[in-house]
Amino acid sequence: MDQHPADSSSELACAKDILGKFCAALPLLPSVLRYRDEFSDTIHSIRHPEEKSSFELMVHGDSRTLDFSKLDSDCALIFKHVFAFLIVQNLSIGTAYNYIFYAHQFTPADVALILEAQPSGIANVWKNLRGRELQPQAYKAAKSLLYLLCAYRLYGWSNDYHVFLSTTLPLPVVDKYAAVRAGDVFLSTDEEAVIVRYIDEIAQQPGIVSYNTLVNTGMLICAYQFAMRPFQIGMLDQRHVRIWNDEISNETTVHLSFHMAKQRGGKNRILLTRRVKREWVPIFTLLKTKLELSGTDGTTKFFQAKSSMEVGNRISTFVRNLIDSDDIGTATDLRHTAAQRLVDAGASHEELAEFMGHAQTDTGLVYYATSASHAERVNRALGASEVYRRVEKIAHDKFISNEELTQLKEEQQIAAVPHGISIAGIGGCQSGQPSCPYNPITSCYGCHKFMPVRDIVLHEKVLDNIREIVLFFERSSRADVKSPAYMQLQRTIAEIQVVIDEIEKNSR
Numbered sequence: 276m277d278q279h280p281a282d283s284s285s286e287l288a289c290a291k292d293i294l295g296k297f298c299a300a301l302p303l304l305p306s307v308l309r310y311r312d313e314f315s316d317t318i319h320s321i322r323h324p325e326e327k328s329s330f331e332l333m334v335h336g337d338s339r340t341l342d343f344s345k346l347d348s349d350c351a352l353i354f355k356h357v358f359a360f361l362i363v364q365n366l367s368i369g370t371a372y373n374y375i376f377y378a379h380q381f382t383p384a385d386v387a388l389i390l391e392a393q394p395s396g397i398a399n400v401w402k403n404l405r406g407r408e409l410q411p412q413a414y415k416a417a418k419s420l421l422y423l424l425c426a427y428r429l430y431g432w433s434n435d436y437h438v439f440l441s442t443t444l445p446l447p448v449v450d451k452y453a454a455v456r457a458g459d460v461f462l463s464t465d466e467e468a469v470i471v472r473y474i475d476e477i478a479q480q481p482g483i484v485s486y487n488t489l490v491n492t493g494m495l496i497c498a499y500q501f502a503m504r505p506f507q508i509g510m511l512d513q514r515h516v517r518i519w520n521d522e523i524s525n526e527t528t529v530h531l532s533f534h535m536a537k538q539r540g541g542k543n544r545i546l547l548t549r550r551v552k553r554e555w556v557p558i559f560t561l562l563k564t565k566l567e568l569s570g571t572d573g574t575t576k577f578f579q580a581k582s583s584m585e586v587g588n589r590i591s592t593f594v595r596n597l598i599d600s601d602d603i604g605t606a607t608d609l610r611h612t613a614a615q616r617l618v619d620a621g622a623s624h625e626e627l628a629e630f631m632g633h634a635q636t637d638t639g640l641v642y643y644a645t646s647a648s649h650a651e652r653v654n655r656a657l658g659a660s661e662v663y664r665r666v667e668k669i670a671h672d673k674f675i676s677n678e679e680l681t682q683l684k685e686e687q688q689i690a691a692v693p694h695g696i697s698i699a700g701i702g703g704c705q706s707g708q709p710s711c712p713y714n715p716i717t718s719c720y721g722c723h724k725f726m727p728v729r730d731i732v733l734h735e736k737v738l739d740n741i742r743e744i745v746l747f748f749e750r751s752s753r754a755d756v757k758s759p760a761y762m763q764l765q766r767t768i769a770e771i772q773v774v775i776d777e778i779e780k781n782s783r
Contacts, residue, residue, distance in 0.1 A: 286384060287383065287384065289387070290382075290383045290384040290386075290387035291349065291383060293387040293390055293391060294347070294349035294350065294353070294383055294386060294387055294390075295349060297349075297353065297390055297429070298349050298352050298353065300429065301352070301353075301356055301427070303325070304324050304325045304355060304356065304359060305324070305359065306322065306323060307320050307321065307322050307323075307324075308320070308321040308324050308358075308359055308362065309321075310332075310362045310368045310371075311368070312333040312334065312335065312336065312368060313335070313367065313506075313510070314335045314336035314506065314509060314510060314582060314583055315333065315336055317333070319332070319333050324355055324359070325352070325355065327343075328342070328343055328344045328351075329341060329342045329343060329344065330343075330358070332368060332372055333368075334368055334369045334372055335369055335506055335509075335582055335583040335584065336509065336580075336581050336582030336583060336584070336585070337582040337583070337584045337585075339372060341358070341372055341375055341376060343355065345379035346378065346379055347382075347383045349383065349386075350378070350381070350383055350386050353386060353420065354375055354378045354416065354420070356423060357374075357375060357378075357416065357419050357420050357423050358371055358375045360419070360422070360423045360426065361374065361375075361419055364422075373412050373415075374412055374415045374416045374419055375416055376412065377409070377410045377412040377413035377416055378413065378416040380409045380410060380413040381409075381413065381416075381417065385404065386420070388400050389404075389417060389420060389421065390424070390430055391430070392430075393430050393431040393432070394431055394432060394436055394439065395431075397421070397443075397444065398443060398444070401417075401444045404417065405445070405447070408447075411446060411447045411449055414446050414447060415446065418440060418444060418446075421436075421440055421444075422437070422440065425437060425440070452641040454611075455611055455615075455641050455642070455645060456641065456644065456645055458645065459603075460603070460607065460608045460611040460612070461608070461611060461612050461615055462598070462603060462604070462608060462609070462612045464765075464766065464769055465598075466598040466600070466603075466604075467612070468721060468766055468770075469597055469598050470495070470499055470594065470597060470598070472721075472722075473492075473597055474492060474495065474496060474499075474555055474558075475554060475555075475713070477489070477492050477558060478554055478555045478556075478557050478558050479557075481557050481558050481561045482561060486565065489558060489561065489562055490562065490578050490579070490589075491589055491590070491593045492558055492593075493558050493559060493562055493577075493578060494508050494578055494580075494586060494589065494590055494593075495590060495593060495594065495609075496551065496552075496555055496558065496559075497511070497531070498590055498606045498609040498610065499609050499612075499613065500549075500551070500552060500555075500613075501531070501549045501613075502609070502610040502613035502614060502630065502631055502632075503533060503606075503610075504536055504583075504606065504607075504610065505583040505584070505586040505587035505590065505606045506536055506583040506586075507533045507534070507536055508533075508578065508580075508583075508586050508590075508606070509576065509578065509580045509582065509583045509585070509586040510533065510534075510576070510583075511531060511533055511576065511577045511578065512573065512574055512575060512576055512577055513563065513566060513567075513571065513572070513573045513574070513575050513577055514573035514574065515531060515532040515533060515577075516529065516530075516531055516559060516563055516577050517529070517530045517531075517532070518556075518559065518560055518563060526553060526556075527556050527557075527560060528550065528551075528553075528556070529550070529551040529556050529559045529560065530548055530549065530550050530551070531548070531549050531550075531551065532546055532547065532548045532549075533546070533547055533549075534546055534547070535547060535632040535633075535634065536632065545632075547632055562577065562578075563577075566579075586606070587605065587606050590604075590605065590606045590609070591604050591605040591606065594608075594609070610631075611642075613630075613631075614627060614630075614631055614639060614642050615642050615645065617630055617642075618639070618642040618643055624636040624637075624639065624640075624643075627639045627642065673726055674726070674727055674728070674729045674777075674778070674781070675702065675703060675726045675727070675728055675729070676728065676729055677700070677728055677729075677730060679703075680700065680702065680703055680728055683703045684707065686707040686708055686709055687703045687704050687705070687706075687707045687708070688700075688703055689701055689702055689703060689704055689708060689715055689716065689719055689725075690708075690715070691708075691714070691715035691716045693714065693715070693716045693717050693741075693744075694744045696740045696743075696744070698716050698737055698740065700728065700730075700733060701716070701719065701727060701728060701733060701734065701737060702719070702725055702726045702727040702728050703725075703726040704719065704722075704724055704725060704726070705724040705726065706724050711724075714763070716737075716767075717741075717763050717764065717767045718763070718767075720767050720770035720771050720774060721766065721767075721770035721773075727774050727778075729778055729781075731775055731778045731779065731782075734771055734774055734775050734778070735775060737771060738768065738771045738772065738775070741764055741767055741768055741771065742768065744764060745764050745765070745768070
């Protein structure tokens with residue numbers, strides 16, 4: 276229990292008297308409290324709650340303890356009633372847990388003052404409590420106590436005061452988007468390219484990696500491509516991963532369905548459906564095949580994670596190892612990055628809300644505040660913005676001369692006609708074009724098997740050609756972040772610039 280200045284013995288006795296009378300006026304707690312953990316879709320029971328000093332809870336599949344022994348005995352009983360009240364108010368068990376967990380920051384005298392204040396005096400009491408700068412959840416616990424008084428019509432309170440409580444007693448201001456405004460949660464273009472290339476490589480041969488790696492890659496796709504939260508990823512079951520062959524293209528298609536999370540007003544959950552990128556489909560088809568062979572049914576969790584916390588930890592560990600970072604790479608970072616990527620491409624408020632699963636369009640306004648202007652977006656696509664220029668060296672194999680290029684096998688000499696523009700002589704490929712699954716030219720720059728020639732004029736010409744294609748996309752209003760071709764062109768421009776920079780440095 277947090278330490279506060281000691282109350283005088285008379286004040287403490289007075290507070291105990293108030294609390295004792297209030298506890299006597301309360302009805303008995305139910306002999307069993309029941310709640311549902313959404314993650315496991317299981318009803319859990321707390322038997323004889325009045326006798327327990329702590330509640331063992333399951334929150335999003337994770338075990339947590341709500342310890343009432345930190346509280347005075349009367350306060351413990353009061354906040355047990357508050358907890359019981361919250362779990363029947365359409366609040367998730369996680370929210371109820373977070374509120375009551377911080378109730379120990381209030382002394383018996385604090386609770387007595389809240390009870391005695393009545394509607395006419397609660398503003399002054401609240402002002403003094405706010406001056407203590409407690410945890411925001413502690414104030415929510417105090418407000419929940421007041422709502423309980425309204426429900427029980429005690430100390431002059433009634434349900435008529437709900438609007439008064441929500442508007443008159445301010446909670447601490449918490450800027451949950453501070454990191455978004457500071458730009459600390461966004462992955463760089465380099466880091467995104469590493470992730471995409473890794474998933475591409477796994478998708479080419481999903482059977483050669485371990486099952487855990489395959490699962491981690493599947494969860495990463497959900498977070499990166501669809502901005503899904505760990506809870507949504509963990510909740511995904513076999514029934515909501517639908518796989519079929521498209522009759523027209525004869526290609527395998529994978530659709531994922533999951534519910535919106537954190538909807539305001541207790542609305543019925545809306546089901547969202549997303550289509551997995553065609554190149555990444557083999558990862559999901561193999562995962563589903565393995566599950567079906569193991570004899571599982573449709574209700575089995577697709578990634579077989581035991582909690583949303585496990586999902587979040589596995590994604591962050593996996594991504595941080597991929598991009599070699601210690602401070603970025605969580606599922607939340609991937610979600611913020613996906614949102615900003617969409618807004619930077621000119622998405623409307625409605626499009627962003629639909630993609631992110633927001634119930635209101637104003638939820639994503641922060642991304643527009645941090646987004647570049649239209650001119651800056653075009654410059655970013657062209658690689659002309661210093662803000663978005665890539666400075667890290669591409670991990671290509673080596674530079675070669677024009678003479679060395681001519682000595683390579685024909686299949687190793689890179690040539691193609693991307694978007695109708697003939698390009699040749701830019702370098703060689705260790706594997707050879709026939710064995711490479713990626714688009715030539717646009718995927719070569721940045722590949723570790725690429726051997727660019729030391730011809731800066733040639734690479735500058737290629738850069739100008741790719742920029743012309745981007746400008747064509749922009750003029751024809753096709754500069755859509757959802758277009759894989761447009762995104763690949765942006766990455767290619769940045770990667771060509773790095774090759775040019777390296778040649779310039781080596782020639783000095």
